[in-house]
Amino acid sequence: MSKFMEKALEQANLAAKRGEVPVGAVIVQNGEIIASAGNRTIEDKDPTAHAEVLALREAALTLGNERLSECDLYVTLEPCTMCAGAISFARIRRLYFGAEDHKGGAVENGVRFFSDPSCHHCPDVYTGMSAGESTRILKEFFKERR
């Protein structure tokens, strides 16, 4: 397991403990984590507070630059349409995601944004890393809430 995806899974588990949909993300530059976050939409009363958006905002603030061209993003679940758009704007170099999201994903599913002509920057995409563990955390979360 990648140590970076392991850190993203830690963020997903922390999100679950806060009652948020357990998705976690970290951003890496030169082998160092410069930002990490889990979902906070309920806690922050912010519909845009997905793990990816929060991590992108933190990384851009840390670097003092809204373009993260040398940065890689690790996220436990396939990004949604909003997050795929944000990843493109932030000029993320490589995207690693865990489980596919057949219902809400926008990379391999849904609008497949990075393959659309209206996408002006596309990261290299690597999928499936720790997909089993990512799915397990999500399933457990929703099972407890049924």
Next chain:
Amino acid sequence: MSKFMEKALEQANLAAKRGEVPVGAVIVQNGEIIASAGNRTIEDKDPTAHAEVLALREAALTLGNERLSECDLYVTLEPCTMCAGAISFARIRRLYFGAEDHKGGAVENGVRFFSDPSCHHCPDVYTGMSAGESTRILKEFFKERR
């Protein structure tokens, strides 16, 4: 001209003065503006700081709820993929946008997110309001920067 779109155009003009791409947005509930913003990606060092995202975040914080089901969004330019996703998550009731964005839009152009099966909430969409003035502000901004 709708008074709300006029306020969105004011935000676009203010954004231009700050050196930001001039797009403005306001959010209206019960006939009152509860949030307004122009682009701030450069000033805030935030790749997600589009007018729509900032207005959605402000409105959600003001109402103490990440769902804005009774709210309408007025924006001077067709929302991009990221913003269309955010508008859907925020459960915006009606979306009014000015000019079409043939290059980066995601409502009538690009991925047409609200028509995609992976979009789980779609606002009613009204287009073309003050489109000429919205386009004029954008064209002037980019002409000065050439």
